[in-house]
Amino acid sequence: MAKARIKLPESTKVGDVIEIKTLISHVMETGQRKDADGKPIPRSIINSFQVTFAGQQVFAAELHPGISANPYLSFFMKVPGPGELEFTWVDDAGVRVVEKMKLNVV
Amino acid sequence: MLSSKPDRRKFALGAAASVAMVGLAPALLAQDAGEGWEQTVKKLLGDAKPIEGKVLLDLPEIAENGNTVPFTVSVDSPMSESDNVRTIYIIATANPQPGVATFHFSPLSGKAMVASRMRLARTQDVLAIAELGDGRFLMSKRNVKVTIGGCGG
Numbered sequence: 001m002a003k004a005r006i007k008l009p010e011s012t013k014v015g016d017v018i019e020i021k022t023l024i025s026h027v028m029e030t031g032q033r034k035d036a037d038g039k040p041i042p043r044s045i046i047n048s049f050q051v052t053f054a055g056q057q058v059f060a061a062e063l064h065p066g067i068s069a070n071p072y073l074s075f076f077m078k079v080p081g082p083g084e085l086e087f088t089w090v091d092d093a094g095v096r097v098v099e100k101m102k103l104n105v106v
Numbered sequence: 107m108l109s110s111k112p113d114r115r116k117f118a119l120g121a122a123a124s125v126a127m128v129g130l131a132p133a134l135l136a137q138d139a140g141e142g143w144e145q146t147v148k149k150l151l152g153d154a155k156p157i158e159g160k161v162l163l164d165l166p167e168i169a170e171n172g173n174t175v176p177f178t179v180s181v182d183s184p185m186s187e188s189d190n191v192r193t194i195y196i197i198a199t200a201n202p203q204p205g206v207a208t209f210h211f212s213p214l215s216g217k218a219m220v221a222s223r224m225r226l227a228r229t230q231d232v233l234a235i236a237e238l239g240d241g242r243f244l245m246s247k248r249n250v251k252v253t254i255g256g257c258g259g
Contacts, residue, residue: 017216030225032202058214064135066198066206068174068223068256075209078185078216 004099006087011104012079020051020059021074024089024097030065046071048090053103054083079105135195135205143197143204143233150195150235156245161194163234163246172226172256179234180219181244185211190239191218200230225256 004024012018024046031043045065051058059075071089082105089097135146164178181191190213196206209220218236226232229251236244 030203053214056214057210057212059212059220060210061220062135062208064205064207065203066196066201066225068225072221072223074221075215076217076219077214080214 004087004089004097006085006099006101008085008101008103011106013106014079014081016079017076018079019074019076020085021072022049022087023070023072025070026089026091028063028065028067028069028071032065044092046089046091048088049073050088051075051077052086053077053080058085079103081105135197135208143199146197146204147233147235150237151243154241154243156235156243159244159246161234161236161244161246163196163232163248165232165248165250167249168251168253169226170253172228172252172254174223174256175226175250175252176221176223177232178219178221179209179236180217181236183218183238185213185215185218187213188239190215191236192239193237194218194220195233195235195237196224197233197235198224198226198230199233201225201227206232226250226252228252228255 004022007021009018026046027044028046029041029044033041035041043065046063049061049063058077061073063071083103085101085103087099160181162180165175169175179194179196183189183191185191191211194209197204198206206224207222211218231247231249234246
């Protein structure tokens with residue numbers, strides 16, 4: 001998996017509801033397709049995504065082959081205070097991508 | 107390729123640590139082979155009768171490219187301790203595997219809204235089912251006309 005991109009607001013206040021946008025490159029192979037020789041191409045998708053803030057769950061998703069390649073996810077968080085967000089993507093091969101980002105709370 | 111077992115264990119640990127995740131099966135939308143979307147919906151709802159509408163599923167009326175169809179799903183909820191959305195399920199009724207995604211919210215969510223992109227194999231109805239904190243369900247259906255199917259079948 002390649003690098004993920006995450007977009008947070010530049011600055012926030014306690015109590016704000018902010019939108020968090022994430023994008024990660026991944027083929028999200030459905031397992032339904034066949035190669036040129038007619039052999040099925042094995043499924044290979046990101047199946048789970050989790051976001052925590054200061055160790056507490058914010059948002060989680062289970063993804064299935066119906067999610068497009070290079071999964072984009074946008075969701076919301078009510079800012080409880082300053083802290084760090086941790087984003088974790090896991091694919092079928094068990095590969096994990098973990099990104100951490102500090103939230104700028106003024 | 108590793109089996110999904112370690113991930114599932116990790117997920118269960120995360121779930122135990124979070125109020126919002128307690129009691130949720132991690133792979134509710136993962137279908138058995140040949141399972142139709144009706145069975146998937148039945149498994150989710152049990153005997154509960156969903157309230158129609160109230161969960162807003164925003165999809166294009168016509169999707170030119172079924173490989174990437176943008177969608178937004180939301181419920182107008184205060185996301186408070188007593189009134190909140192726990193989970194939203196997205197189901198594409200005519201895809202080879204109807205389960206698209208399951209989204210879990212938490213007390214930190216602030217707003218029950220998610221946007222992503224889905225594959226649609228052909229013209230079909232897409233369902234959004236929201237499970238509320240009090241155990242009730244909301245359901246909406248949107249028809250999408252697909253010009254070029256996704257899933258590369």
